Amino acid sequence: MFDLHRLRLLRELKHRGTLAAVAAALSYAPSSVSQQLSQLEAEVGVPLLEPVGRRVRLTEQAEILVAHTEAVLERLERAEADIATSLTELTGTLRIASFQTAALALIPTALGLLRDRHPLLRVHVTQLEPEKSLPALLARDFDLVLAEEYPGNPNPRSAELEQEDLLNDPLRLALPEPTSSTDGSGPMTVLRSLAHHPWVMEPDGTAARCWAMTMCRNAGFEPDVRFETTDLVLHLRLVEQGHAAAFLPDLVRSGQPPTVPLRQLPRGQRKRRVFTVVRRGASRHPAVLACRDALHRAVSSSATNCLPAHPETSA
Structure with missing residues (x-):
């Protein structure tokens, strides 16, 4: 043997x-x-x-x-x-990897729920982008990963992993300054109006960057990407100060009112999929079940605090 x-x-x-x-x-x-x-x-x-x-x-x-x-x-x-299911108390360690915006908007609330319901469960959280966290999950460095998928850019589906949807996170065009010149215009017209403005995007090689570049090219221009970072809070700050335009998910605001003008994107491009991933065979583990339940509760709590963005135009 x-x-x-x-x-x-x-x-x-x-x-x-x-x-x-x-x-x-x-x-x-x-x-x-x-x-x-x-x-x-x-x-x-x-x-x-x-x-x-x-x-x-x-x-x-x-x-x-x-x-x-x-x-x-x-x-x-x-x-x-x-x-673990046969035990009366949930113990041990659960190792979670999450991309930034989910970590900011959902993880703290989920951790509080887990602490209240399962005080003996030890939870480790690492901020890591899906491009690195999913291979690390396969390598058994983590037990659960929060990942994202952008419209038209599906992730490779490993037969060794199991996914569960968590939420659809709205994506919006963030304008670097208020403008009335495009009021009432369609999403593509608004996007084209930023063809000569600096942009902030995630680095080359990320799913978000691939999607964002495709969005701009479909609008007929090559974006002037002057700022590159995976930190979407920095994306928001650069837009707030008028330095760049950006594509921002609602999760980056953590349920707070928008601080920059936001516009809707074309149909079919308005939401990214956020989901949890575990290794096949681990989905029934009580710690995984408890974590997924806490994350769904955190999503519900966040949704009740969300305020609408800028009035949206039709496609």
Whole structure:
């Protein structure tokens, strides 16, 4: 029978990419990881790794082993959930990763609900964008991730992860200064009016940046992106001071009244999807169920505090 610990090391290598990354994540020496994988190769009787330059990649047989390892780990996740369900008190540690606006608007309220209902549950929260948090979830660095998906830019769907919708977060065009010249104009006309104005956007490579660039290009212009940051609070501040135009989600306001002129976007582009993600097999764990329930309650609480933005025009 194959050693499960060594199988997990092989799985870690698939998700983390290098022996050094596996060693760093698990607090091992790289030589120890290499030795364990060599022993696994001896157990299996076929090569599991092949060199590619200075790195290694998994062979076809190694990929088969990893697929079976994922199934075993999913079963163990369910066993852990069943044991936790059998206990009268919810204990242990829940590790959450969340992108910034959800962390600001929802996490504090959700943490308060969890503390009141499950005082023995220890919750760790890390602010991390989905581009990094979802791979880290697969690598077992987190137990639950809050992620986002922009219109027309669906995320890759891993068979090893399970998603649950949390809310649809309205997206709006934030104007750097009040103007009456576009009052009554359609969303595309308002967007085109900002063709020569500086913009603030998230960095290249993010889903938000890809969506924002597509929005501007569909309006017929290449945006002058002078500011790049994943900090959407900074986006809002730059708009407030008249330095940039931006696309802002409602969550960035955390239920507070708008401080800048906001306009509606074209139909089909008005909401981003916000959802929670866990590894397959973990969705029934009481800590995950409690966290998801707390987040849904936080959404309801936030919604009651939200005020309407600028009167909206039709598409």
